[in-house]
Amino acid sequence: MTEERLTRRLVVRLLALAVAMFCFGVFVLPPFYDAMCQAFGINGKTASAYEGSQTVNEKREVRVQFLATNAADMVWEFRAQADELEVHPGASNEMVFVAYNPTDQPMTAQAVPSVSPSRAAAYFHKTECFCFTQQVLQPGERIKMPVRFIVDRDLPADVRHLTLAYTLFDITASKPPVAQATLTRAAP
Template sequence: MGMQRENLLMLRKLAVVTAAMFAFGYALVPIYRTICEMTGINILALGEKLIVGQSTATPANTQVDTSRLITIEFDANARGPWDFKPGQRSVQVHPGEVTTVMYEFQNIQNRRMSAQAIPSYAPQQASAHFNKLECFCFSQYTLEPGEKKSWPVVFIVDPKLSKDVKTITLSYTFFEVGGKTPPAPIASAVGLVAAGLGS
């Protein structure tokens, strides 16, 4: 009889603790909103205002340098039997502006392949100011025979880029990982001897 009473008392205590935990979890959102508004960290409240429609204008990106345009040219090199090309050959961007371009790839072989791309830049000084936010070059991909893919490159050109640079070329070399990739062309020994460099 005493054991049943203790069990019933424990069950009541657990029910009170459970109800208190639920109430605390339910109250967290208004508490968080109040703290955000009091401290000026108004992210949650700002998001709700935008949803309600009190303010639909997004703040201007002050990082964009609208006083100049830079031409970004896109190049694609495939080291192997597949199709690889940019969706467009060039775009003009303001430094600081977020831009997205697509690259298209197709495995035209009759076998599965894994591949990866390596980027390069011209002029070389642009590489430190060309910031990729998203790029297919960050990963390796496996494609089935005949499979087509389109991959985005999302980038920002740093406004600190020298004003002398008017054009940047972004070039990708796409190569098979762990496959029989054709070797890069090299000067032949005969050509070197003919040029007087082989001795």
């Protein structure tokens, strides 16, 4: 075989490999990841946007615990105002998380939620959450960030405790914040 033909053959094989890797990443990996998370009870994803209204089950209480952690490179102070709440399924609830940027630079952060046990995550409906948007804090700024949620009345009866955990990631490098001075507008 000629060198040109060998080169062409190598390029075709490399392109086929690239297409196969793309297909694996798009079509195979996400369901595999979801199955692994469900099997090991990690990274419980909450139910999608909740549109319904439910009657409140006053006879049942569910304890919801709140955890706030920082990713390895995040320097903000981040915590929930309370460690837990006792809630009635079907009732609207709120917990406030507090974030503080102790640095001398503006920073952008993104919170990633997780609910455990993972089988109960589909029954946890966030109606408003700071995790839906990126948070920008100026140097020394402290903000209160509410999360409003409903624990579904159809939560399995044996589930009496849920944990809503947030991990806060520094995404300043990929989404640089706008400094506060540039936000002021000139008077007309």
